[in-house]
Amino acid sequence: MTTAVPLAVRPALLLGVPNRITLIRTVIAMVIATYAFRTGDLTWLVLGYFSYWFGDSLDGWVARRRKEESLSGAVFDIVCDRACSFLLAAAFMATYPETIGPLAIYLVQFGVLDTMLSFAFLLWPWVLSPNYFHKVDRPIYLWNWSKPAKAMNTGAVVISLLVGAQTGAHWLPYSVAIAACVVKVVSSYRLVEILCGRRPAVPGEPR
Template sequence: MTSTPLAVRPALLLGVPNRITLVRTVLAMTVATIAFRTGDMAWLVLGYFSYWFGDSLDGWVARRRNEESLSGAVFDIVCDRACSFLLAAAFMATFPWTIGPLAIYLVQFGVLDTMLTFSFLLWPWLLSPNYFYKVDRPIYMWNWSKPAKALNTAAVVISLVVAGQTGAEWLPYTVAIAALVVKVVSSYRLITILCGTRQAAPGEAR
């Protein structure tokens, strides 16, 4: 006999937000592939724009339609990594001098940030990392508040573009290392909360 929760899962998986996530991922990865082959900065910029715009759109639609779900959150997180990794690879292939700062970025985003982002699953009543302030506001503010999301990837990419125009190659290293430090501090705080050696500090999103 099929239970009610199982019966509604296909509807959530095929909902409008997840369709947007799928389309924006295919679009961003297609553009990233073109950028990889052509070595054209314009394609890289378009790839990041389609990734960031689509990532904002699917979350906004999910909230407006009241269609947020665990499956949608996990799908979104996986798609974000797929887009970021291919775009970073295209950047490194086009501009070899970006390999250093992007390697640091990939460690923090691909490993530490992924672990942190999936940690919301440890609290079954959370629908996504966007509600992690209900568990611990500092970790939320450092990682999933609007400014933190904007800085997590955008700051590194913008610093690379600025460095390419000005020759300030130290800038993306500084930004990438700063982001890495935030992830290390956040991970340590999360571990101490999970181990019971630190009290979580839930609060409001603000």
């Protein structure tokens, strides 16, 4: 027989300060992305990505400082990241049609492979979010959620798109997007191997 969670607890988890920040930063980023999509103005596109990245860092920092990290917050954050990324990518493709190819690769790796990897922490009850996946497997954590990996996952792709659009070096975003996709494929394969018992997980410290 399971014990029901008191109703009074659920709003506290869902309506905590970190989740409020996640909601606000998502709305702001998506409104800016919509305006960038309509106007085709690079300035608004850059501002949209900045608001997305800054807010994504802020909600996690506040959650850790206030000791309000939760499974619901981690899931909400992952979902909101996809919403922001997809709309910003659409605005990018509308502004620079030549970026459709590399952005399509990016959306596959981030929208499909990275989403699967990000939700994998739910399979281990003692892991609160992907930021603690080193407790399960340090290599997968280092490849996906360490600071350099997070920068590579979205930041490097977007910067390469901007550079390519401004300089005509269209090979650059393709190279970065493919490299990021390869990392997700390798990480996904390793995760499946671990889940099937064909490879031992290697837990360790994040550094």
